[in-house]
Structure formats: structure tokens, C-alpha cells
Amino acid sequence: MSGSDTIDNPERRNFLGKITTVAGVTGAAAACWPFVNSMNPSSDVLAKATTEVDLSNIPPGGEHSVAWQGKPVFVVHRTPEQIKNAESSNGSIDPEADSKRVLKPEWLVVVGICTHLGCVPNRDPEGGWLCPCHGSMYDASGRVIRGPAPKNLEVPTYSFVSDNKILIGKA
């Protein structure tokens, strides 16, 4: 400090001022992170990330909905006819082969949440689903065949732990 009121090195003063501003803003932004992140799913919510389903009491043509991560998942035991139907086309709005959507053709597992705005579609006796909210339609493979839904019903990651049991949420 020179002790006088004149600034002898304004550039240096400017630079220090800018550095302080940048450091301050960065610090303030970093301090926000814990608050923002606290709003993400907590550990106990994450812990419910898998669900086991016993398939032995779902008859052919039957549908079971189970809760996985608080969302409904449809587990469908498809009849040979429904399988044939599903395999005969690739869907129109979001084309995808049926074989890509199942592990075993008799079992279709899809998240029961309409890809439009998240309502739960109702089972249609033909073998597909109809969304009550804005009228989207899905076929026997869970593929969208009428909008406004943009995408097919999501297939969650799941695996067969035995012939009669699947574990949803883990491949």
C-alpha cells in the first residue's frame, strides 16, 4: 500500500477485481449444488430400483401389472396368435422389430407409462393398449400405432433369473 489515494496500477486493480468476481460467482454456483442435488431421488428411492416377478401364475393371454420404481410395468403372457400379429409388422410411428423388444416371444415386458404425457394406458382386449388421456394406441408389442404418443412403450432392462421368474431393473 502506497498510502495515497491514487491508483498506481489500474490494470492490476482491474484484473484483481475480475478474478475476485469470477471466483465469487463460481463459489456461489458451487454452493448451490448440494441444494439442487438434494432434490434428486434419495438413496431409499434408488434402493427400490429392482422388482422380481413370478411368472407362473400369469395364464396365456393374461396381463399382470407390477410396480417398479413406483411405475407400473405390464408383464404380458402372449398367445401364439398375438406373437404372430406382433411379429408380422414393425409398427409405423416408431418402427422397431418385435424380436428387439422381447427376450422370449411369449413374454412382453413394458413400462406401463404412455410416452406422450405419462398416463397409464388401459389394456385393450385385442392385445394392445389404449391411453385414456389423449387417445394414443399401442399394439401387442407395445409399439405406438396412433399418436399423439411419439414413441413405443419403453422396455425396461430385465432378465430371467429362472424359467418362471424375471428381475426387472437389472440385465
Add this chain to the structure above:
Amino acid sequence: MFNRMISWIDQRFPLTSFVKHDLTGYPTPRNLSYWWNFGFLAGFVLVLQLATGIFLAMHYKADSGMAFDSIQHIMRDVNYGWLLRYLHATGASAFFVVVYVHMARTLYYGSYRKPRELLWWTGQGLLLLLMAISFMGYLLPWGQMSYWGAAVITNLFRATPFIGDQVVIWLRGDYGVGDATLTRFFALHYLFPFIIVGGVVIHLIALHTVKSSNPSGINLADKDNIPFHPYFTIKDMFGLGVYLLVFFVFVFFFPNAFIEAANNIPANPMQTPPHIVPEWYFLPFYAILRSVPDLIGGVVAMGLSVMIFAAMPYMDRSRIPGGAHYRPLYRLQFYIFIIAIFVLGYVGSQPVTDNIVLLGRGATLVYFACFLFLPIISKVEERMLLKRGLPPAVRAMVEGEKA
């Protein structure tokens, strides 16, 4: 004694001058009609919502296992709980009625025009807050409509570029709407009203800087302004009386008019009700959302339909002073706009069929056309009115204000 107390305060805080300047003596145009009552009414409803809300919060439990039952507890066991709840639920609808009329008045009389742009924009901010609050409050009873309304609306944030899915999960604190969602909505539903109070203070400071507009659209000479008290306190009180008559008819005789029947069923994440509708005050915007056949497009259109009001001061390029009363084309447009809103409201309340979709698209186009063509229409209208001849004083005013 009292006078000594006041003067003691006045030496330390501008109490008397504040009361005189901004409350009793505030110069108010003497030609204000009853359409100018709705700002005061909105303030009244805000206070009533705060009061009933705070007392309801003393009995409500923000837990997905207990929320629905705690509403029943309030309705059956809490002394006057039914009254608090019906006041609060009806008050929410009343708030929107009052605010929408307040906005319609602003549009009709051109009160958004220079120098009241900031007044209009702070009002726009208040509207957004009000919408957020009512949306979050609607989840709290944890009924089927509450649940699925929140599910659909939080899902709209999927339209966020790149991180849409994460944003939705972050907002909910869970993969679906769940306990975490309910608790945070309650916390924010309690907080935001106080932000509104702060916003109202800013709104009023802006108002007292530019002063109230009036039906003539011309700033009056000092001699045509009269003190707020007693002339407008009495007028506001009379309006309040009429308002309360209507309000209490709903509170006491039709308290369920604004509560969907499906909301008396506890929330069930596994089953969507057959026909979900938002609250009536969101219907027009909901109809716009549904009219666009694409998720992102729909969300953008809906956001725009709310935010586009902010552009009014720049869209309206006419130099003719005064509101729609003196501007035939603008007046026609105003009424077309109001009709479009009502049509959209009807469309939003109906299940989707081909005809409804068509009607909704038509009304959406009209809604936006009213804004987009305004710059042209207001210019054409100005030329037309100038040609037809204006009173010399008004003419001087128009020419004084170079475009």
C-alpha cells in the same frame, strides 16, 4: 398522546407521509369504472388464501400415506375445517377469475402501453407464480386428479433439450410422482405466496410511480384526480361486498363445483382415471398444448401462449391514445380473442375426438393470430382513424408522439 406517538415515529420512519402519499392521498383518476376494482380484489383474495392456507397447514400432513386422510380429517374433525378448506379451494378459482378480469381490463383499455410496461410485466410474473402455486397446491389432496395432473404437467419438462428425462426425475425426486414430490410441492406451495406478496409490493411501487390508467387512456390533468380515500376506498368496499356475495354462494352452496369428483379417490399410480382434465383456469392453455401434434411443439406453444402477453407493449404500435373504446379494429380483435379463449376452454374440457381437435387447432390459430397481426392492424387502424379525423387535442397528442 396519540399525536405525540405519531410524531415520535415520524422522526424515525416516514409513516405519515407514506400514508398520505400512497394510501389516503394517492391521486386517482376520477373516471375509473368498476373494472378498476379487480386489482384490489386480487389483493384481497391473496390475503384470504394466505390466512386460510396457514391454518390448513396446521392440520394437513404432507406425506403420501397420510395426505388424503388428513384432508378428510380437516373436513370432518377439525373445527370449521370444512370452511377453511372450502374457502381455500374456492378461493383458488376466485383468484383466477379476478386476475383474468384484471388482465382483460388491462388489454381492453390498453393499460399496458407506455409508460406502464413494467407494471404489466411484473403482473405477468405474478401470473406465472400464481399458476405455479395453484398447480402445486392441487397435488396436496393426493386424489386421482391431483396425482395425474401432476404426473402430466411434470412430464412436460421432458421437452427440455438433452436432459429432459433427468429434469423430470429431478423435479419429482422419484421416478414417478411420489412422496418426495408431494413434500416438496407442499414446501414450495407454502413459500411462493410470500414471494407473490413481495411481487405485489413491486407491482404497487410501479403503479404508484406511473399512476393508475383510466378509461379515457389519456393522463388526466391534476384537477381530475381525486384522493384515493374516501372516494376509492368506498368504491373498493362496495365492489368487495358484491364479490363476497358471489364468492360465498359458491363456498356455502356449491363448494364442490371446483373439485373434480375423481379427486375423492385416493391417488393410485397404477391406474389413470378415464378422463383427466386440468382445473378450469388452465383449460385454454391445455387445449393449446393438445392442439399441436408434437410433444415439444405443444409445450413450446403452451409456454408461448402465456408469455406472449409480455410482448403487448411492443406489438401494439398504434399512437392513438385510449383503449379499445376508441379503436374499432382493436376492439373487434379484443372480442375475437376473448371468444377464442372460451372456445379453447371448452375444447380443453372435452375428450379428444376429431372434431374437437379441429376446433382446438382453429382456435389456437386465432389466439396467436390476434397477437401476431396486432402490429399491422394497429398501424392500419391508426392511419384509418387519422384519415377519418380526430379531435384536435387528440390529434396533437398523436403527432407529439413520434412513432
